[in-house]
Amino acid sequence: MTTSPAQLFSFPVPERLPATAALADVLQLHGRNGWLTPPLRPFQRGPAAPALGAARTIRMAPGPGSHGLGPLRALLGENLAGQVLVIAGADCVPGAVWGEILTTAALARGAVGALVEGSVRDVTALENLSLRIWASAEATAGPSTEIHVAEIGGQVEISGVSVADGDPVLLDDGGVVVLRPESAAGLLADAADYHQAEEQVLEALVSGLRLPLAYAPKAQVVTRLRGRKA
Incomplete structure (x- = not known):
C-alpha cells in the first residue's frame, strides 16, 4: 500500500527531496518556522x-x-x-x-x-x-x-x-x-537548491579546497534566498 507525494498533493513535488536540515535552514532564511x-x-x-x-x-x-x-x-x-x-x-x-x-x-x-x-x-x-x-x-x-x-x-x-x-x-x-500547501512548492525547490549547494561544498572540501573557497556555492544560494525573504 503505497502512495507517491505527487498523488497526495496538488503542487509540484521535486523529483529529489531535500534533507530536512536544508529545508529548516531555508525556512529560517524566509523568516518562518515549521x-x-x-x-x-x-x-x-x-x-x-x-x-x-x-x-x-x-x-x-x-x-x-x-x-x-x-x-x-x-x-x-x-x-x-x-x-x-x-x-x-x-x-x-x-x-x-x-x-x-x-x-x-x-x-x-x-x-x-x-x-x-x-x-x-x-x-x-x-x-x-x-x-x-x-x-x-x-x-x-x-x-x-x-x-x-x-x-x-x-x-x-x-x-x-x-x-x-x-x-x-x-x-x-x-x-x-x-510546510503549508500554498508555499510548499517554492520552499521545497529552494531547499533542493540549498541541499545541492551544500553537497558541492562537501565535494570541494574532499577534493582539497579550503573552506573559504569551497563555501562559495552555498554562500551564493544563501544570498539569493535572503534577497527575497518573505
Missing part, C-alpha cells in the same frame, strides 16, 4: 532518504472523554497511505500513547510516520520496525483512562508550530519539518 525537532526526538529514524507525507492530525485531551482512545484505534484501521500521524496534546499524561501495536497497525495501513507530542514505549521493538517515529519522551506505562481523543482532522499545535490536516510533512533521519 521544524518539530526539537522538541520531538527520534525513536525510529527510518530510512535516510527523505519522505514527504500528508499530516493526519489527532488532538488529545485530558480525562476519559466519551470514547477514550477508540477513535485513534478506528483511524488506524483506515487507509493511511502516504500519511504522517500527528498526535498533539498527549503530553497531558505521563504514560505512553504510542507503542509497538499502534506502529504495526499504522505500517499495515500505509503510514510513513508518527509524530507524538507525548510519550512512546516498546522502543526496542520500534527500532525493528520501519515507521519513522518522533516523540517527546519514553514511558513504560500506558496512558490509562485519563486521556482521550478530542478531535481528528482539525488544526493542532506542537511547540508553537501549527499543523493542519493534510499539510505536507518532510521526514528523514535528521528531523521533521511541516
Whole structure:
C-alpha cells in the first residue's frame, strides 16, 4: 500500500527531496518556522532518504472523554497511505500513547510516520520496525483512562508550530519539518537548491579546497534566498 507525494498533493513535488536540515535552514532564511525537532526526538529514524507525507492530525485531551482512545484505534484501521500521524496534546499524561501495536497497525495501513507530542514505549521493538517515529519522551506505562481523543482532522499545535490536516510533512533521519500547501512548492525547490549547494561544498572540501573557497556555492544560494525573504 503505497502512495507517491505527487498523488497526495496538488503542487509540484521535486523529483529529489531535500534533507530536512536544508529545508529548516531555508525556512529560517524566509523568516518562518515549521521544524518539530526539537522538541520531538527520534525513536525510529527510518530510512535516510527523505519522505514527504500528508499530516493526519489527532488532538488529545485530558480525562476519559466519551470514547477514550477508540477513535485513534478506528483511524488506524483506515487507509493511511502516504500519511504522517500527528498526535498533539498527549503530553497531558505521563504514560505512553504510542507503542509497538499502534506502529504495526499504522505500517499495515500505509503510514510513513508518527509524530507524538507525548510519550512512546516498546522502543526496542520500534527500532525493528520501519515507521519513522518522533516523540517527546519514553514511558513504560500506558496512558490509562485519563486521556482521550478530542478531535481528528482539525488544526493542532506542537511547540508553537501549527499543523493542519493534510499539510505536507518532510521526514528523514535528521528531523521533521511541516510546510503549508500554498508555499510548499517554492520552499521545497529552494531547499533542493540549498541541499545541492551544500553537497558541492562537501565535494570541494574532499577534493582539497579550503573552506573559504569551497563555501562559495552555498554562500551564493544563501544570498539569493535572503534577497527575497518573505
